[in-house]
Amino acid sequence: MSQNHDARDPIFALSDDLVEAFAAQCPADATMAGVPSDDGAWNDWSPRGAAAWASTLASFQERLRALPPPLRGPEAQWGRLARRVMADYLDERLDDFRHGEHLRDLNNIESAFQHMRVVFDLMDTRSAAGWAAITSRLSTLSQACDSYRASLEEGRRTGNVVARRQVRAVVEQARRQAGEASFFSTLPAAYEASGVATSEGHARLASGVERARAAFGELAGYLEQTYLPSARAADAVGEERYLRLARRFLGASIDPVETYAWGWSEVHAIEAQMARLAAEIRPGASLPEAIELLMTDPARCAHSPDEFLRLMLERQQKALAELDGTHFDIPEPIRRIDVKLAPPGGPLGAYYVIPSDGFKRPGTIWYAPGDKQQFPLYEEITTAYHEGFPGHHLQCGLQVYLEDRLSRLHRFLVMYSGHAEGWALYAEQLMFELGYFERPDYVLGMLAGKLTRAYRVVLDIGMHLDLPIPRSAPLHAGEAWRYETAVEYLHTRAFLTLDHAHSEATRYLGWPGQAISYKVGERVILDLREELRRRQGTAFDLKAFHAKVIGSGSVGLDHLREIVLEDAGELAAS
Numbered sequence: 001m002s003q004n005h006d007a008r009d010p011i012f013a014l015s016d017d018l019v020e021a022f023a024a025q026c027p028a029d030a031t032m033a034g035v036p037s038d039d040g041a042w043n044d045w046s047p048r049g050a051a052a053w054a055s056t057l058a059s060f061q062e063r064l065r066a067l068p069p070p071l072r073g074p075e076a077q078w079g080r081l082a083r084r085v086m087a088d089y090l091d092e093r094l095d096d097f098r099h100g101e102h103l104r105d106l107n108n109i110e111s112a113f114q115h116m117r118v119v120f121d122l123m124d125t126r127s128a129a130g131w132a133a134i135t136s137r138l139s140t141l142s143q144a145c146d147s148y149r150a151s152l153e154e155g156r157r158t159g160n161v162v163a164r165r166q167v168r169a170v171v172e173q174a175r176r177q178a179g180e181a182s183f184f185s186t187l188p189a190a191y192e193a194s195g196v197a198t199s200e201g202h203a204r205l206a207s208g209v210e211r212a213r214a215a216f217g218e219l220a221g222y223l224e225q226t227y228l229p230s231a232r233a234a235d236a237v238g239e240e241r242y243l244r245l246a247r248r249f250l251g252a253s254i255d256p257v258e259t260y261a262w263g264w265s266e267v268h269a270i271e272a273q274m275a276r277l278a279a280e281i282r283p284g285a286s287l288p289e290a291i292e293l294l295m296t297d298p299a300r301c302a303h304s305p306d307e308f309l310r311l312m313l314e315r316q317q318k319a320l321a322e323l324d325g326t327h328f329d330i331p332e333p334i335r336r337i338d339v340k341l342a343p344p345g346g347p348l349g350a351y352y353v354i355p356s357d358g359f360k361r362p363g364t365i366w367y368a369p370g371d372k373q374q375f376p377l378y379e380e381i382t383t384a385y386h387e388g389f390p391g392h393h394l395q396c397g398l399q400v401y402l403e404d405r406l407s408r409l410h411r412f413l414v415m416y417s418g419h420a421e422g423w424a425l426y427a428e429q430l431m432f433e434l435g436y437f438e439r440p441d442y443v444l445g446m447l448a449g450k451l452t453r454a455y456r457v458v459l460d461i462g463m464h465l466d467l468p469i470p471r472s473a474p475l476h477a478g479e480a481w482r483y484e485t486a487v488e489y490l491h492t493r494a495f496l497t498l499d500h501a502h503s504e505a506t507r508y509l510g511w512p513g514q515a516i517s518y519k520v521g522e523r524v525i526l527d528l529r530e531e532l533r534r535r536q537g538t539a540f541d542l543k544a545f546h547a548k549v550i551g552s553g554s555v556g557l558d559h560l561r562e563i564v565l566e567d568a569g570e571l572a573a574s
Helices: 011-025 029-035 047-063 074-098 112-122 127-139 143-156 162-179 183-193 199-230 239-251 258-282 288-295 306-324 379-387 391-401 408-413 416-435 440-465 483-493 498-510 517-539 542-550 557-567
Strands: 336-343 347-355 365-369
Touching: 011 029, 011 162, 011 408, 029 112, 047 074, 047 143, 074 239, 112 127, 112 143, 112 162, 112 183, 112 306, 127 143, 127 183, 127 199, 143 199, 143 498, 162 199, 162 498, 183 199, 183 306, 239 258, 239 416, 239 440, 239 483, 239 517, 258 288, 258 440, 258 483, 258 517, 258 557, 288 440, 306 336, 306 365, 306 379, 347 379, 347 391, 365 391, 379 391, 379 416, 391 483, 416 440, 416 517, 416 557, 440 483, 440 498, 440 517, 483 498, 517 557, 542 557
Parallel strands: 336 365
Antiparallel strands: 347 365
C-alpha cells in the first residue's frame, strides 16, 4: 500500500526510527513481531541489555516531546493518533523497567523463556538463508540463556522473584526441550524436507540442535537448583502490582471489587443459559451430562489432527467469503490464513500469530491440543472465530495492513489485550448473532468459552487480591481462594480437562491482570455498541461500528471509547 497519512507530521519518521531501533536491539522479539531484523541474532536479556534498551526508549521519549505541535484538522487525525500511541508505548515500557518487571520475567506462558523456543516457529524454513539463521540461533541459544539468567539472578539477589509454581512450570518445559522429545530434534527432518539441504548444513544444524538442548538443560538446572529455593511461596502478587499490570493490559483502570462482583454475575447468567441449552441437546440431561456427550460422541468429533485442521481452515474460509463486503471490508492479504498444530511441550490451548511486514508470513492460528487424537468440535467452532476470522486474524491483520493511516510502531509493536481479546470475544458473540453456530452443540461451546472467560475474571482478581469466594458460589462458598480451588472450579464448573485446568490456573497466577482482558474488553465493546445504537437510532450502522472499533489499530479501552464516540460526534454529549 502507498502511505496516505499526512507525511508532514514527523511522528511517522520517528516511529520508523523506533521500530528500527527495536529490530536492532531486540532481534528475537522483532522476528516474533514480523519486523525484519537479524534473524540469526538474540536479544540481550541481561541487566546491561535491559538498561541499554531502556536508555533507547528514554531517548525516544525526549525526541517525541521535542516534536513541533501536532497539526490540526480531520486530515491530521492519524498523526495525532500516532503521537498518543507512541507516548503510551514509551511510558508503559519505561514503567515496566522502573518496577523491575524485566527481573521477574518468568511464567508458564508468556515470558522470555517461551520466546526463546517459539521464535523458531516463526522463522523462514524455505530458504538456505532462513536455515542459516535458524542454525545461528540454535548454536548461540546458550548465550541468550546466559543473558536471561543474568537478569533472573539480579532479581533473585534483590528479592525481586516470582512464585515457585511458575519456576516449576518453566523447569518442566525446559526439561522437555532438553530431552529426547525436544522440538529442536524435529528440525533436521524439516531441513531435509525443505529442498535446500546440504551435507554441510546438516552437520551444522545437528550441532546447533545439541547445543540448544544443552542450553535449555543448563537453564533448567539453574532454575531448579539455584533460583527455586529463593522463589516466593505465595502465588498472589497483591493489589498494587495487580492493578498496575491490569491497567497495562486493558489501557483502562478498573474497580476490582465491582469487576469481581460483575464477573460472578456473568458466571451465574451463563450457567443458566447453558443449563437450558443442555436439555435441548439431550432431553432430561444435566449440563455435565450434555458436556460429556459432546466430548465423547464420535459423531461430534474430528478423528485426527489433519481432519481437525482441515475443518478449522474450511470454517475460516467460509466466514471470510460470506462476510466480506457485508459486515467487513477485508483487504486481499487478510484473506489468507494458516492453521497449524503447535509443537508439544508448551501450555495447552490455541493462539494467533500476526502476519509479518508485507504479509510474507501469513496470520496463523496455532493449536496446542496436548496428546489428544480425538477433537470434540463443540468447543472448537467458537475458538476458530475467536483466534481466526473475524477475531484476531481480522483485527491484527488489519492493523498490519493499514500503513496508510497507522504508524509502523502501532502496526507491529502495540497490542492491548483488552482491545484484542475483547474484540475476539465480541467476534464470537457476533457470529452467534449472524447465525454461524448452526448446531446447538456449537452454541453450547460458545457459552462454555464465555463461562471460562467469566471464571477468569473471578479467579484472577480473587486469587491475586485475596477476595473471599461469595456465599452464593457453588463451591467453597465463603472461603479464601487457593490454587487447588481454582483448578476445581475450572475442571468441574468450566468443564476443562484436569490438565488444562492446571495449566490455566498456573497461567492466571503467573500473568496477573491479563486473564480479565477478554470479558472486560468485550463488556466495553458491547456497551459502546449499545450506546451508539441508542443515540443514533435507525442511523446506527453495524458495519461502520466495526470499522471504528478495529480501524484505528489496537488501543487502550479508554482510548477506544474516545475514538468511537468522538468520531461519531457523541463524545461532547457523554
